[in-house]
Amino acid sequence: MMKPMNVPFFRPDVGEPEVEEVVAALRSGWLTTGPRVRRFEQEFAGAVGAAHAVAVNSCTAALHLALEALVLKPGQGVLVPTMTFAATAAVVRYLGGVPILVDCDPQTANLDLRDAQRKIGQLRLGQLPGAIPKDTPVIGIIPVHVGGCMMNVADVQDFADRHRLWVVEDAAHAFPAAWRPGPGSPWQRCGEGSAAVSCFSFYANKTITTGEGGMAVTGDAKLAERIRSMSLHGLSHDAWGRYAAGGSWDYRIIAPGYKYNLTDVAAAIGIHQLARAGEMREQREASALAYQEALAAVPEVERPVVAKDRILSWHLYPIRLRTDRLAIDRNTFITELKQAGVGCSVHWRPLHLHPYYQETYGWRPEDFPVATAIWERAVSLPLFPKMRTEEVQYVIQTVKAICARHANPISKSA
Ligand SMILES: Cc1ncc(COP(=O)(O)O)c(C=O)c1O
Numbered sequence: 020m021m022k023p024m025n026v027p028f029f030r031p032d033v034g035e036p037e038v039e040e041v042v043a044a045l046r047s048g049w050l051t052t053g054p055r056v057r058r059f060e061q062e063f064a065g066a067v068g069a070a071h072a073v074a075v076n077s078c079t080a081a082l083h084l085a086l087e088a089l090v091l092k093p094g095q096g097v098l099v100p101t102m103t104f105a106a107t108a109a110v111v112r113y114l115g116g117v118p119i120l121v122d123c124d125p126q127t128a129n130l131d132l133r134d135a136q137r138k139i140g141q142l143r144l145g146q147l148p149g150a151i152p153k154d155t156p157v158i159g160i161i162p163v164h165v166g167g168c169m170m171n172v173a174d175v176q177d178f179a180d181r182h183r184l185w186v187v188e189d190a191a192h193a194f195p196a197a198w199r200p201g202p203g204s205p206w207q208r209c210g211e212g213s214a215a216v217s218c219f220s221f222y223a224n225k226t227i228t229t230g231e232g233g234m235a236v237t238g239d240a241k242l243a244e245r246i247r248s249m250s251l252h253g254l255s256h257d258a259w260g261r262y263a264a265g266g267s268w269d270y271r272i273i274a275p276g277y278k279y280n281l282t283d284v285a286a287a288i289g290i291h292q293l294a295r296a297g298e299m300r301e302q303r304e305a306s307a308l309a310y311q312e313a314l315a316a317v318p319e320v321e322r323p324v325v326a327k328d329r330i331l332s333w334h335l336y337p338i339r340l341r342t343d344r345l346a347i348d349r350n351t352f353i354t355e356l357k358q359a360g361v362g363c364s365v366h367w368r369p370l371h372l373h374p375y376y377q378e379t380y381g382w383r384p385e386d387f388p389v390a391t392a393i394w395e396r397a398v399s400l401p402l403f404p405k406m407r408t409e410e411v412q413y414v415i416q417t418v419k420a421i422c423a424r425h426a427n428p429i430s431k432s433a
Pocket of ligand 1: 078103192
C-alpha cells in the first residue's frame with residue numbers, strides 16, 4: 020500500500036513564462052484589452068484554424084454573445100443537452116429563449132441527436148411539458164463536447180440543416196480536440212468546423228487557463244464584428260483603438276452591449292498556456308491512458324470509451340460506477356475517495372434535475388432516461404498536466420481499494 024497523500028481534482032500548470040508575461044503586462048502601463056489580447060486572439064484563431072477569434076472574460080460570455088449575434092428572440096427554442104453545465108442553457112434564458120433539453124448518448128454523454136429529433140416531434144404534438152407551447156419555433160442547437168470528446172460534427176450539421184437551425188458549439192472542454200469521419204480522412208479541429216460560432220473556456224481548471232476567460236471563434240466576419248462590439252458596451256471600437264497611437268478618441272454606441280472584454284493581464288497568461296497546449300494535452304493523455312489500463316481490471320468501474328477517430332482534449336476522466344456490483348452508492352464512493360485524500364467531481368447533475376428547470380418547464384426525470392440513469396453513477400477522477408506518476412498510481416490504488424472493500428458479495432462470486 021502507498022503512503023496516504025493528497026491528490027487534488029485539478030492543479031493548474033502555470034509556468035515562469037506566464038508569470039513573466041503578466042509582470043511585463045503590469046509594467047507596460049496597459050492593463051485592459053490591448054496588444055496582448057490581440058496577439059492571444061490571433062494565435063488562438065491559428066491554433067484552431069478559424070478566421071476570427073474574439074477574446075472575452077468567460078465561455079458563458081462567448082455563448083451569450085454568439086446567441087445575441089445570431090439574433091435569438093424571446094420565445095424561440097434552442098436545443099440544449101440536459102447533460103451540461105449551467106451556462107449552456109442559462110445563455111438561452113438571458114435572451115428570453117426557451118432551452119429545449121435533450122437526453123444524452125449513453126457512452127459519451129454528448130447530446131443524442133435521435134432524442135433531439137424525438138423532442139422536436141413531441142413539441143409539435145404538444146407532448147412536451149406544459150410550459151413549452153407547441154408552436155415554439157426551434158432555431159438553434161448547442162452541442163457540448165463533454166470532457167473534450169467531440170461529437171460527430173458532420174451529423175450535427177446534417178441535423179441542423181434538416182431543421183434549419185444554427186449551430187453554436189459549447190467547446191468549453193474541447194481545446195485542443197479533433198475528430199474525423201473515419202480512418203484516412205483528414206482531422207478536423209474543434210473550432211474549424213461548420214458551427215456558426217464555437218465557444219471555448221479558459222476557466223481555472225480548463226485545458227488552458229487565463230484564470231477566467233473565454234474565446235468565441237467563427238468563420239463569419241459579420242458575426243465576429245457583432246460579438247466584438249457587444250463584448251464592450253456595443254461601441255464602434257475598443258479602448259486600445261481609441262487611445263493607441265493612430266487611434267481616434269471618438270466612438271459610437273451601436274447597441275446596448277455588455278462588459279465582457281478580456282484584460283491584457285489575463286491574455287498574458289493565455290499566450291503562454293496556448294504555446295504549451297499540445298504538450299499539456301499529451302501529459303493529461305498519458306495519465307488518462309494509465310487510468311484506462313489499470314481500471315480495465317476493475318469490474319466495478321466503467322471507463323470512458325476512447326474512439327479511434329477522436330483526439331480528446333482529456334479535460335476530464337469520467338468513470339461510471341457499476342452500482343449493481345457495489346454495496347455503496349456514488350455519493351458514499353466520493354466520500355471515501357475524499358477521506359483518502361483524492362479530489363473528484365461529478366459531471367454533471369443534469370439540468371432537468373435542477374429546481375429552476377423542473378419548476379419553470381416541468382421537466383421530469385423520465386423525459387431523459389439516459390442522463391437520469393448515468394449521472395447517479397458518474398465520478399470524475401483527478402486529471403491535470405504534470406500529474407505525477409505516484410499521484411496517478413495513488414488514485415488507481417484508492418479506487419481499487421474502495422471497490423474491493425464494497426464489492427457486492429453476489430457479484431464477487433459471479
Ligand atoms: C460545458 C460548459 N460550458 C460552459 C462553461 C462555462 O465556462 P466559463 O466558466 O468560462 O464561463 C463550462 C464551465 O465549466 C462548461 O463546463
